[in-house]
Amino acid sequence: MNFKTLALGLAVASVATVSMAKPVAYTIDPTHSATVFSWSHFGFSTPSANFSDIQGTINVDNEKPANSSVNVNIPVASINTNVKALDDHIKAAEFFDVAKYPNITFKSTKVQALGKNKYKITGNLTVKDVTKPVVLDAVLNKQGVHPMTKLQTIGFNATTSFNRSAFGVGGYVPNVGDKITVNITTEASVPAPKK
DSSP: OOHHHHHHHHHHHHHHHHHTOOOEEEEEOGGGOEEEEEOOBTTTBOOEEEEOOOEEEEEEOSSOGGGOEEEEEEEGGGOBOSOHHHHHHHHSTTTTOTTTOOEEEEEEEEEEEEETTEEEEEEEEEETTEEEEEEEEEEEEEEEEOTTTOSEEEEEEEEEEEEGGGGTOOTTTTTBOSEEEEEEEEEEEOOOOOO
16 A cells, blocks of 8 residues: 555545544533523513523534534423512412423524524423424533533523413513513533543
8 A cells, every 4th residue: 555545545534534523412510500581570670580400411513513402401490580489479380380390491403603603593492391493592602621620611601582471371461571581601511431
């Protein structure tokens, strides 16, 4: 085998390896992730609440962002409005009915890279067993080795909005605003190898 043949073989192998590369799976860190949503209260104020204990996976393909995906689970019981009576009211059947529908889920169906670390993530949001498409406008904050955990880590912020009544959570509309604005922040890391 001459040098040219060897070089060509290595080049082909390199291309094949790159083309077969799989997205990297990052596990969401619930201690550094939050979903904050806000609404209009009779036009007088714009209260907000937070879901925590978010679980899920972000699969990232830096070379082909369209191969990336997001899969998230949000426990409704984690809601915090800073008013316990309101938390209990929102968890009740009139709103989220947490006893029957304990989780909110989001599963992406399409990821588009827009340039300058901006992405449009389309996916299916399921609330109270109602599934509808929503679009997240996401920004990649940082990707690299976390200085504390030493794990490969990625962080995003994202926003979206939708009408809550479309998901069967329409109590007191229109006096209490139908449109919900959601702000998300998350860190996710590649799990450490098992010892």
